[in-house]
């Protein structure tokens with residue numbers, strides 16, 4: 001298993017290009033299931049999760065054509081005209097929960113689907129009951145058998161849907177299903193994440209009739225069929241935020257390009273509170289760190305509030321800040337696994353339920369640590385870059401799920417980092 005070896009203590013400087021957003025790309029790939037015509041996506045990040053999703057779609061009968069590879073952003077064309085096997089097997093779903101995003105499109109296009117239940121994961125139970133409840137309200141018959149959700153529906157019917165909590169992939173699944181349903185669907189309490197808007201924009205370009213994406217009420221008027229289109233995937237706001245934190249923690253000065261600050265208000269606000277100087281350009285962000293950061297408290301919540309996917313990275317920067325930060329995680333019940341690893345690097349963190357109290361220390365010391373999930377791994381990279389001496393991060397396959405060419409991008413910013421096989 002690959003490991004990442006970091007020699008800490010170098011301030012990050014220079015420029016890096018931000019990739020397309022993983023969490024926008026995954027539902028967009030699934031949107032190809034809704035049409036018999038080819039869907040072309042550009043700015044697709046080269047990530048393990050994308051490869052998993054492509055594998056899943058291919059075994060359903062989707063033809064996939066790729067242009068470009070390696071460090072260039074990929075263009076992928078998906079042709080689901082030969083879709084013949086509406087099944088998502090456990091072997092693929094267990095490695096990536098976002099596989100459940102095929103459920104809505106398959107129910108709408110094929111009238112049947114068999115999708116493995118994802119089960120729990122490192123950060124919490126993460127059920128998909130809201131996805132199923134929504135499809136039931138649209139007239140689908142669902143049953144859970146042998147760990148699989150079975151869905152049957154001759155044609156889905158538009159309905160008024162209300163989710164018990166804000167769910168990102170739940171909103172995306174139901175929005176995709178509603179595009180081909182009979183009549184109007186209204187999703188209330190919808191997720192407002194920019195990735196939902198990116199998906200809606202692509203679906204509209206495919207002929208869907210959607211309004212309200214980006215607000216908490218989305219209206220979809222079903223159409224008989226969708227066509228193909230070409231869509232450029234939005235930049236990854238979490239990758240952007242992660243590199244900003246890495247620069248902040250190391251006293252760096254970096255400029256990130258092909259990204260946008262407009263999806264990152266809550267994160268940029270906190271970085272400025274921490275004492276960073278931020279300059280926003282149309283397609284770029286520059287961050288200049290102070291000599292020492294101030295501690296910043298935060299509470300995770302659905303967009304546009306502070307994202308749970310940036311919580312771990314902010315815990316890492318707070319370990320070295322002046323003062324004490326209180327971090328409250330309100331989305332996932334078990335998302336502090338990185339804290340114990342940060343403590344191994346010398347951080348002073350106390351966990352009390354969903355609250356972490358982080359007292360800044362003057363320095364961290366390198367050590368061997370273990371990555372437990374995607375964003376937890378990112379926090380260990382940030383801490384390792386800022387720590388004195390060598391940090392060895394084990395199980396970095398988590399990082400490869402969500403950060404394109406992380407060691408190359410960090411090395412371009414002056415970090416001393418290498419992948420150890």
Ligand code: UD1
Pocket residue numbers: 023026097098124125126127128129130131132165166167168169170195308309331332333
């Ligand atoms: C998505 C993101 C993930 C991010 C999360 C929250 C993708 C591929 N993943 O995950 O990176 O951390 O949003 O911003 O976009 N819940 C239920 N029942 C459901 C659905 C959700 O109880 O049917 C709960 C979850 O357990 C969690 C909360 O609702 O506590 C929010 O989860 P949700 O927004 O659905 O997360 P994901 O869409 O899985």
